[in-house]
Amino acid sequence: LLSAIGIAGMDRLLQRNVLAMSGRAVEAAGDIDVLLLDKTGTITLGNRMASEFVPAPGVTPERLADAAQLASLADETPEGRSIVVLAKDKYNLRGREIPVPHAFVPFTAQTRMSGIDVSAHGSVPARSIRKGAADNVRAWVGSQGGPYPAAVGDTVAKIASQGGTPLVVAEGREILGVIFLKDVVKGGIKERFAQLRAMGIRTVMITGDNPLTAAAIAAEAGVDDYLA
Numbered sequence: 001l002l003s004a005i006g007i008a009g010m011d012r013l014l015q016r017n018v019l020a021m022s023g024r025a026v027e028a029a030g031d032i033d034v035l036l037l038d039k040t041g042t043i044t045l046g047n048r049m050a051s052e053f054v055p056a057p058g059v060t061p062e063r064l065a066d067a068a069q070l071a072s073l074a075d076e077t078p079e080g081r082s083i084v085v086l087a088k089d090k091y092n093l094r095g096r097e098i099p100v101p102h103a104f105v106p107f108t109a110q111t112r113m114s115g116i117d118v119s120a121h122g123s124v125p126a127r128s129i130r131k132g133a134a135d136n137v138r139a140w141v142g143s144q145g146g147p148y149p150a151a152v153g154d155t156v157a158k159i160a161s162q163g164g165t166p167l168v169v170a171e172g173r174e175i176l177g178v179i180f181l182k183d184v185v186k187g188g189i190k191e192r193f194a195q196l197r198a199m200g201i202r203t204v205m206i207t208g209d210n211p212l213t214a215a216a217i218a219a220e221a222g223v224d225d226y227l228a
Helices: 002-014 023-029 039-043 061-072 078-091 134-142 150-161 189-198 211-221
Strands: 034-038 049-055 102-105 113-118 127-132 165-171 174-182 202-206 225-227
Touching: 002 023, 034 039, 039 202, 039 211, 049 061, 049 078, 061 078, 061 113, 061 127, 061 165, 061 174, 078 174, 113 134, 127 134, 134 150, 134 165, 134 174, 150 165, 150 174, 150 211, 189 202, 189 211, 202 211, 211 225
Parallel strands: 034 202, 202 225
Antiparallel strands: 049 174, 102 113, 113 127, 127 165, 165 174
């Protein structure tokens, strides 16, 4: 009867929208006391949206928005699309064609940056723009001998402490500012974690975000611990 019992257990779980791969998995689930959850799309809605451009000292918001939008024209992620839309809505910067020779730089897990390199053409000067994780953009600018303003570091820390994701934008050896990406925690998730805690199950959130952002989201979601 063990096979029939296993199938019955799998069927009962399926009715609760849980997929078990075997009867043995159902049995093992009774011993679980720690639940590891990915943050993006599980604890949060997953589509982080650009909500604000915060320029560096001496940089106009329009220049930051222009560079951020240019670097995001080939970025098909929800975040990239939201940057283009925010620049259009807030500063009336329409998506534009780039007639001069250029190359889009895709995001990779190693560089944690994306952007665009535009070649010089006639009276149009060459431009090299990057947006991405603060440490990586800082290293990219530093490799060209550029400074990293303390005010930008403060902005990055402030956004992260609010549960947002800071994307730093740079052109050449100059830091232009920070894009504030908002991540929204799913409704009712805190109550779900309270129910799991009452069952004796400890919840741990896992995320690629920096520790400050992770701490803010973890506190809002009500998980027991997090790994950033």
